[in-house]
Amino acid sequence: MADLDTIERVKEIEVDKYKYGFETDIESDLAPKGLSEDVIRFISAKKGEPEWMLEWRLDAYRRWLTMEEPSWAKVDYPKVDFDDLYYYAAPKGFDENGPNSLDEVDPELLRTYEKLGISLKEQEILAGVRRQDEPSKLDDQGLNIPKGAVAVDAVFDSVSVVTTFKKELAKAGVIFCPISEALRDHPDLVKKYLGTVVPVSDNFYATLNSAVFSDGSFVYIPPGVRCPMELSTYFRINEKNTGQFERTLIIADKGSYVSYLEGCTAPMRDENQLHAAVVELVLLEDAEIKYSTVQNWYPGNAEGKGGIYNFVTKRADCRGDNSKVSWTQVETGSAVTWKYPSCILRGDNSSGEFYSIAVSNGRQQIDSGTKMIHLGKNTSSRIISKGISAGKSSNTYRGIVSAHRKATGARNFTQCDSLLIGDKCSAHTVPYIEAKTPTAQFEHEATTSKISDEQLFYCKARGINEEEAVALIVNGFARDVIQQLPMEFMAETQRLIGISLEGSVG
Amino acid sequence: MSIAIAKTPAEEVYADLDNLPDGFDDIRKQAANAVAKSGLPNRRVEEWKWTDLRRIVDQAYPPAIGGDVAAEKLDELSALSPFGNIVGSRIVFVNGVFDETRSQLPKNISISMLASADKVGFSLRDGDVIDALNLAYASDGVIINVAKGVKVEKPVELVFLTAPDQPATITTRNVIRLEEGAELTLLETHAGHNEAYVTNCVTEISIADNATLNRVRLQEDGENAIHLSNTAANLGQEANLRDFTFTIGGQTTRNQGFVTFNGENAALNMSGSYMIAGKQHADTTLVINHAVPACESRELYKCVMDENARGVFQGKVIVARDAQKTDGQQSANALLLSEGAEFDAKPELEIYADDVWCGHGATSGDLDKNQLFYLKARGIPENKAKALLIAAFAAAAFDEIENEDVREAFNELAQGWLQRREV
Known part of the structure; x- marks a missing residue:
């Protein structure tokens, strides 16, 4: 009867517990409201971009005007008024050069990041004092990086506020900087790779992003280099009525390795805000990228008011043989999510992985999954997706696994499991499988179930209250994915799942 | 537009x-x-x-x-x-x-x-x-x-x-x-x-x-x-x-x-098999709607494609808001016998009730080399071993048929198909 009990006691959840919902009171430079060629010229000028970049943006904008917003996803939301948005917002005083060091950054901004648990300043200090740790191999190379340090690129609305550890990384030959800076300092690299994974006209939101993207991270790992520390970008939307359009480009040259983390939050507001990002990963021979995301944009309140529209295009191109890419995502935030991190397995023996936890509560709507496109020989891919829906939310896994005629020996294993908590939510699974060669071995399985009464009873009998028990069981359900997360995110994620599901029982 | x-x-x-x-x-x-x-x-x-x-x-x-x-x-x-x-x-x-x-x-x-x-x-x-x-x-x-x-x-x-x-x-x-x-x-x-x-x-x-x-x-x-x-x-x-x-x-x-x-408490078994070759194209598209609680649905499809044949399977199981205690299982398996054969599948779940047990599986591949080796090691010639494995694959679907005579007739048809293909 515990089951009936649980269901009866399901309450409207209080997503208002979102703890990153504060607003930073800071003056901003805004582009004129709405979207036009002038606004794009404004953004491009603000960033001090080369002429070809402006042309690229304008070309994207003109294409975007002819495109229609996609409607195939299982999400339902009032359409975005693209003329009622600010496409550029930057804290006052940020011009094309930006601050050179943390000391030049507005303390209010630093406080924001501290509140979010990302102490930029502390990290820089730690970098110098943490030597008493056993000397790492990095020191041998003359690098001065403490163990476990993470280089952070902090993006606030449309600009990158600061990037830490830049100098230390440069010693290893790694370029880690805001993409606007890369456009000025490494234009050839950017020009060579930008838009080659996600073409300008790939889809409605990617094209919009191509026209108006403001900031994001650029990473280049030279051949044979194992990036000495984790790289991370923290995205924060602050200004009202703005859209955030970040663009991330990561290039892992031959035989290199990098682990990249991404986190996002936004203030609580009654209006919906748009976040349309594009992430491109390029992997050359023997390269490996591990890309982890904890997406915790404001999900809106329990009635579905406010929240971020998260329409993101993420794609990795395994161009080189033996390259490997791994996407891990924890999706707990956003009112509406539309996101399919994909792998193009072009190089022979390349492999792609997708590990996902998508937790939806309140009136959140998630339509997320992946694409594994097998083109090269002996390519392999693995998909583990765990969807958890509670409240009145809707959670959809949508993915495609395809093997081209020439992709002999392709191998895929897919498992997508859904867990439903309460009788007002829904869970959907929409996988596409296309096998064009007999030597491709594809396996797909999916299940949908609920938390069993036995599991709950067992926990409760041991003095664990219902809410904690649910968090515990869900964490167990998602364990296969959680284990893939970098240490920094693992504990955070377990806690986040607990918070996201608060109020879903009891 | x-x-x-x-x-x-x-x-x-x-x-x-x-x-x-x-x-x-x-x-x-x-x-x-x-x-x-x-x-x-x-x-x-x-x-x-x-x-x-x-x-x-x-x-x-x-x-x-x-x-x-x-x-x-x-x-x-x-x-x-x-x-x-x-x-x-x-x-x-x-x-x-x-x-x-x-x-x-x-x-x-x-x-x-x-x-x-x-x-x-x-x-x-x-x-x-x-x-x-x-x-x-x-x-x-x-x-x-x-x-x-x-x-x-x-x-x-x-x-x-x-x-x-x-x-x-x-x-x-x-x-x-x-x-x-x-x-x-x-x-x-x-x-x-x-x-x-x-x-x-x-x-x-x-x-x-x-x-x-x-x-x-x-x-x-x-x-x-x-x-x-x-x-x-x-x-x-x-x-x-x-x-x-x-x-x-x-x-x-x-x-x-x-x-x-x-x-309530109704049961469905909707299954099938393809044995196709040449440029044949076979598509099964199902929508199973669990509108009421406590029903059971089973789908099992075994698809054999040779030469340039293409098999398609789309199965959608919908479980309505009130359809608690639904048990829906779906499975589609493809056996591709040659370069040029293709299988496309979209097994879909659309679930609005929480107390359900639903799942689906889909696989695609060619004959299991280990099984083939096992048979050959026991002195069975390759083409005969292949025929055995293909017949067994199809027979697993025929097992869903209740009438034994019909099962028998289908097994014979499968044998005839294999002989015509000279597998």
Whole structure:
């Protein structure tokens, strides 16, 4: 009867517990409201971009005007008024050069990041004092990086506020900087790779992003280099009525390795805000990228008011043989999510992985999954997706696994499991499988179930209250994915799942 | 932004109201208008993503009824039915017209023909082109009613023979009703000559409380045929439907199944198998709607594709908000025997209730090398070992058929297919 009990006691959840919902009171430079060629010229000028970049943006904008917003996803939301948005917002005083060091950054901004648990300043200090740790191999190379340090690129609305550890990384030959800076300092690299994974006209939101993207991270790992520390970008939307359009480009040259983390939050507001990002990963021979995301944009309140529209295009191109890419995502935030991190397995023996936890509560709507496109020989891919829906939310896994005629020996294993908590939510699974060669071995399985009464009873009998028990069981359900997360995110994620599901029982 | 595209010859013919047969005027017009409006679906229509009907129906195929067919031809086509010794009665349609001389009607079941029925109460399934085309052009079909509590002992066979003298569309529509507690086994054979034609066969099934229908279809249409079919079923409380389709013939096959549970504790098993080669294309598209609690659905499809054949499976299981205690399991497995063969699958779950146990699995691959090695190591020659493994793969689907004689007949057909392929 515990089951009936649980269901009866399901309450409207209080997503208002979102703890990153504060607003930073800071003056901003805004582009004129709405979207036009002038606004794009404004953004491009603000960033001090080369002429070809402006042309690229304008070309994207003109294409975007002819495109229609996609409607195939299982999400339902009032359409975005693209003329009622600010496409550029930057804290006052940020011009094309930006601050050179943390000391030049507005303390209010630093406080924001501290509140979010990302102490930029502390990290820089730690970098110098943490030597008493056993000397790492990095020191041998003359690098001065403490163990476990993470280089952070902090993006606030449309600009990158600061990037830490830049100098230390440069010693290893790694370029880690805001993409606007890369456009000025490494234009050839950017020009060579930008838009080659996600073409300008790939889809409605990617094209919009191509026209108006403001900031994001650029990473280049030279051949044979194992990036000495984790790289991370923290995205924060602050200004009202703005859209955030970040663009991330990561290039892992031959035989290199990098682990990249991404986190996002936004203030609580009654209006919906748009976040349309594009992430491109390029992997050359023997390269490996591990890309982890904890997406915790404001999900809106329990009635579905406010929240971020998260329409993101993420794609990795395994161009080189033996390259490997791994996407891990924890999706707990956003009112509406539309996101399919994909792998193009072009190089022979390349492999792609997708590990996902998508937790939806309140009136959140998630339509997320992946694409594994097998083109090269002996390519392999693995998909583990765990969807958890509670409240009145809707959670959809949508993915495609395809093997081209020439992709002999392709191998895929897919498992997508859904867990439903309460009788007002829904869970959907929409996988596409296309096998064009007999030597491709594809396996797909999916299940949908609920938390069993036995599991709950067992926990409760041991003095664990219902809410904690649910968090515990869900964490167990998602364990296969959680284990893939970098240490920094693992504990955070377990806690986040607990918070996201608060109020879903009891 | 919709751009008006020119109608294909088939679309023009299907939209021409002058081609409509007599009777059921209103619904026919309504259906033909629906077809005229939507046209034939192309691959941009999600449900037809892998089966581009607009391109497949490549010439006019005007709707046709009857026509002379040589008796020897009909004998030859009838002989394709493997059910001769299993059934107790047989209802034969030739080019969409009931052929009394070749039929032996069953007793104690109410049988009538669509062509002579005055009122059946059809309604148009929204957005379903096969159904709309069928409603517009159905020339005949059987209406079977099994009365309350009647258990029909011997299986009844429906035979659809198609051999029009020029490329044409032959359309039949059947209505199967089982009243409370009734039981029936229905076997269907679809066969036709090797010239090009379209056959469109829709079957509406309603199974009342505690009634059981076992239905097995064998599709051996000609090598240039386009076979379109719909099975639309409603199940009452504790009703039971077993439906199996073995696709071996036809150039292009599209079998659609729409099953709705209307009463609790009902059970469905909808399964099938393909054994196709050359440029054959077989598509099964199912929508299983668990509208009420505590029902069970099972789907198992085993698809064997050789040469350049392409198999498609799309199965959607919907569990409504109140349909707690639903148990829905679905599985589609493909065996690709050669370079050039293809399998596309989309097993879909749409779930709105929490206390359910639903799952699906899909696999694709070639023969297991370890199994092959095991057999060869025991002195079985390679081609024989392969044949054994393929036959075993298909037989796993046939196991879903309740009638042992039918299972046996299908295993033999599978053997015949393998021999023809010289595997």
